[in-house]
Amino acid sequence: MAVVGIAASTFLPDPTMKMLALSVAAFGVFGSLPVFWTLPTSFLSGAAAAGGIVVTMLTDDQAVEEVAFGEKGFGEALGAGGVHVSMSTISPGLARNLAERHEALGTQYIAAPVFGKPDAAAAQKLWIATSGPEDAKTRIRSVLDAMGQGVHDFGEDAGAANVVKLTG
Numbered sequence: 001m002a003v004v005g006i007a008a009s010t011f012l013p014d015p016t017m018k019m020l021a022l023s024v025a026a027f028g029v030f031g032s033l034p035v036f037w038t039l040p041t042s043f044l045s046g047a048a049a050a051g052g053i054v055v056t057m058l059t060d061d062q063a064v065e066e067v068a069f070g071e072k073g074f075g076e077a078l079g080a081g082g083v084h085v086s087m088s089t090i091s092p093g094l095a096r097n098l099a100e101r102h103e104a105l106g107t108q109y110i111a112a113p114v115f116g117k118p119d120a121a122a123a124q125k126l127w128i129a130t131s132g133p134e135d136a137k138t139r140i141r142s143v144l145d146a147m148g149q150g151v152h153d154f155g156e157d158a159g160a161a162n163v164v165k166l167t168g
Helices: 039-048 061-069 092-104 117-123 134-147 160-167
Strands: 004-009 019-024 037-038 054-058 083-086 108-111 124-130 148-153
Touching: 004 134, 054 061, 054 134, 054 148, 061 083, 061 092, 083 092, 092 108, 092 160, 108 124, 108 134, 108 160, 124 160, 134 148
Parallel strands: 004 054, 054 083, 083 108, 124 148
Antiparallel strands: 004 019, 019 037
């Protein structure tokens, strides 16, 4: 059984009050009725299961960095063997930096920005670009397949998928 946490920002003006939606699904794929709830960022470090998978979809570089490695981020809690999948549109430079920081902790980073509007996401019709370590991409493939209609791989350079997204 795999547990997946998804963090999505909700545009609150005060960063300390930014809320995140977490979705948990069992068996490595999303069921027909995933459970959603909202938690303040103070709970992030406890949201990551050691060796698990955390999927983030946030607004920008600053939000992703804060949620992953900020004071209350999940980065350290993810633990050896854990995978952070960022579905955010962020700079290739930050993607590479996140990959280096995760590697130093014994975790892995996958860039997986999406093409599609909220209605496409709700219908599981996103197009997903990926880049990062092959073994981690293999591990998370069923999660991505459950969210989109297609996954396109752009190699092991952590920033490559973000280059594709930004040049879209």
